[in-house]
Amino acid sequence: MNQLLNQAISVAVKAGEAIMAIYDTDFAQYEKQDxxxxxxxxxxxxxxxxxGLSNFSDLPVLSEESSEAEMDxxxxxxxxxxxxxxxxxxxKEFINKNGEFTVNIALIENGKSILGVVYCPAIGRLYYGAQGIGAYKVENGQQASPIQVAAxxxxxxxxxxxxxxxxxIETLNQFASALGDVEPVSMGSSLKLCLVAEGAAHLYPRLAPTCEWDTAAAQAIVxxxxxxxxxxxxxxxEYGRKQELLNPFFIVCNRADERWTRTFTELSN
Incomplete structure (x- = not known):
């Protein structure tokens, strides 16, 4: 698993470099292009x-950019x-140039995400985790630090x-109001799940649509x-259990807590 994780991290970083080569250009130059x-x-x-994955793995790959035939x-x-x-x-974060976009790579086995890499190239932040290895965060190439969710x-x-x-946003505000004393934290992309993973937030209730590739890598880290x-x-x-690639609503947490479970279930219906 260690070798797979290291190779997936290397691939994510190279993908991030490819993104940044375009992100660092003047977007206005594209106005006259198709x-x-x-x-x-x-x-x-x-x-x-x-x-990159094909260099060390013969497993199938499902990407947001896969063809319809590949998604069959x-x-x-x-x-x-x-x-x-x-x-x-x-x-939107890429277009608005706020830096909060990521490269997400997950390894799924029997419906469970067992390895995840989330790389944010614009701010030099890397999260990764895998079964038997734990979860870690790296800032700007520094030494990896173990992370854990907050109580x-x-x-x-x-x-x-x-x-x-x-x-x-409206449904999230309803959830927050029912919970009581709340400090909101805004973030883009799968970094939202990673904030819970590192203990910078307690909850991430997602009460809007997402797809399986949006969450799988960060779920392994969480x-x-x-x-x-x-x-x-x-x-x-879980992943790969149904034809539809849309996720149900979900909540990222330390553990279920009676102070929010009922509200979350009601708002999800």
């Missing part, structure tokens, strides 16, 4: 990851183990809740950091 910087960066990262359910349903990737997660607040302490700047990613029925979020 392509967009986002499309070019997404596809450059996709190709880099596909080629009759094929995917036979996969017991496969790579699940999002070459560029956080398209749930005791009474009269505020919950730090991370959320999207754009999606499901779980190896001692946390959970739960569906409305409070069972773990």
């Amino acid at each position: 392509s967009s910087p986002l499309t070019e960066a997404d596809l450059a990262s996709h190709r880099m990851i596909i080629d 359910w009759d094929i995917r349903r036979q996969w017991q183990k496969y790579w699940l990737i999002d070459p560029l997660d956080g398209t 749930n607040p005791i009474d009269k302490q505020s919950w730090k809740i991370v959320g999207s700047r754009r999606h499901g 779980e190896q950091a001692g946390g959970q990613v739960l569906k409305p029925d409070l069972s773990p979020l």
Whole structure:
């Protein structure tokens, strides 16, 4: 597992370099072209990851940029183990140049994400985790530091809740109001899950649509950091179990807590 993880990290970093080569250009130059910087960066990262993974693994790969034929359910349903990737997660963050976009690489086995790499090239931040290895964070190439989720607040302490700047804001506000004393934290892409993994936030209730490639890599990191990613029925979020690639609503947490479980279930229906 160590070797697979190190190779996946190397691939993610190279994909990040391919993205940054475009991100650091003047986007205005694309106005007279048929392509967009986002499309070019997404596809450059996709190709880099596909080629990189093929150098050391013969497992199938499912990407956000995969063709319809590659996403065919009759094929995917036979996969017991496969790579699940999002070459560029956080398209609005990329376009707005706020730096909060990521490269996501996950290894799925029997519906569970067992290895995850989340790399944010614009701010030099890397998260990774795998079964039997734990979860870690690296800032700007420095030594890796182990991470773990924060304990749930005791009474009269505020919950730090991370959320999207754009999606499901009204429902998120309802959740926060029902919980009580809340400190909001805004973040883009799969970095939201990673904030819970490193203990910078207690909860990330996702009450808006996502796809499986948006969450798989970060879920492995959360779980190896001692946390959970739960569906409305409070069972773990799984992958490759159905034809549809949309996730149900979910919540990222240390553990289920009666102070929010009922509200989360109600808002998810």
